[in-house]
Amino acid sequence: MDPAPAPATPTALAALERALADVARILADRATVDDLARRSGFDLPAASWALLEYLDGHGPMPVSAVAACHGVDVSSVTPRIKRLERDGLISRRREPRDARIHLIHITDRGRHALDSVHAARRDLLDTAIAELDPTHVGIAAGVLELIAGRLSTTRRRIDAQSPGGASPHPLGLGPEDDPRDLPPTSAEAGRARRPGDRSESIPT
Numbered sequence: 001m002d003p004a005p006a007p008a009t010p011t012a013l014a015a016l017e018r019a020l021a022d023v024a025r026i027l028a029d030r031a032t033v034d035d036l037a038r039r040s041g042f043d044l045p046a047a048s049w050a051l052l053e054y055l056d057g058h059g060p061m062p063v064s065a066v067a068a069c070h071g072v073d074v075s076s077v078t079p080r081i082k083r084l085e086r087d088g089l090i091s092r093r094r095e096p097r098d099a100r101i102h103l104i105h106i107t108d109r110g111r112h113a114l115d116s117v118h119a120a121r122r123d124l125l126d127t128a129i130a131e132l133d134p135t136h137v138g139i140a141a142g143v144l145e146l147i148a149g150r151l152s153t154t155r156r157r158i159d160a161q162s163p164g165g166a167s168p169h170p171l172g173l174g175p176e177d178d179p180r181d182l183p184p185t186s187a188e189a190g191r192a193r194r195p196g197d198r199s200e201s202i203p204t
Contacts, residue, residue: 020147032124039120042113048080049117052089052110060093060103089113 008016026032028046037043044052047070054069055061061069067077081104084090089110095101129137 027121036117036120036124039123040113040116042116044084044113048084049114051077051080051084052106052114055090055104055106056111056114060105062101063104066104084110 033046034043051066051070054066058069063077063081064074066081067074070077081090085092087109089107091105091107092102093105095103
């Protein structure tokens with residue numbers, strides 16, 4: 001068995017933290033956001049992009065689950081959902097097994113918007129890394145992917161240990177819900193999707 005790698009030095013860890021913070025700050029900067037909107041043709045706040053990404057990765061879900069996934073109340077996420085629906089990026093459909101239930105779906109236009117903004121970000125990154133060794137870029141991408149995955153795992157562990165016991169299910173499951181009837185969790189993204197079966201209608 002190979003020995004465990006030595007931990008990162010404080011200097012390397014500090015440099016990594018600063019670099020990640022700088023990248024996050026630049027991507028969230030108003031000028032960068034405006035540039036991405038111009039390149040992609042879609043001008044949405046970061047929270048709306050995150051909502052579309054989640055729906056695209058996890059499949060249809062009730063508005064209560066969308067709110068739970070983002071750690072906000074239904075009343076807080078409703079205006080965002082309404083705007084995305086007006087823009088044709090998401091739609092509400094009745095659950096075939098229960099007409100009282102509405103599920104939020106990402107539309108083809110919503111997926112096109114995601115594709116467009118991802119392409120715009122790639123163009124921006126391509127300019128930034130134009131003079132870098134492609135091998136180094138590949139290594140950096142792999143390392144960042146690992147870091148993102150481990151940070152996600154750490155966050156779930158912290159949530160589960162939060163005061164009051166286990167944290168709520170990310171899709172808003174209650175004790176009466178069957179997990180098999182709801183969309184997959186992030187660990188199951190990319191597998192076959194199944195629609196959820198608990199919802200609350202979006203107020204009109």
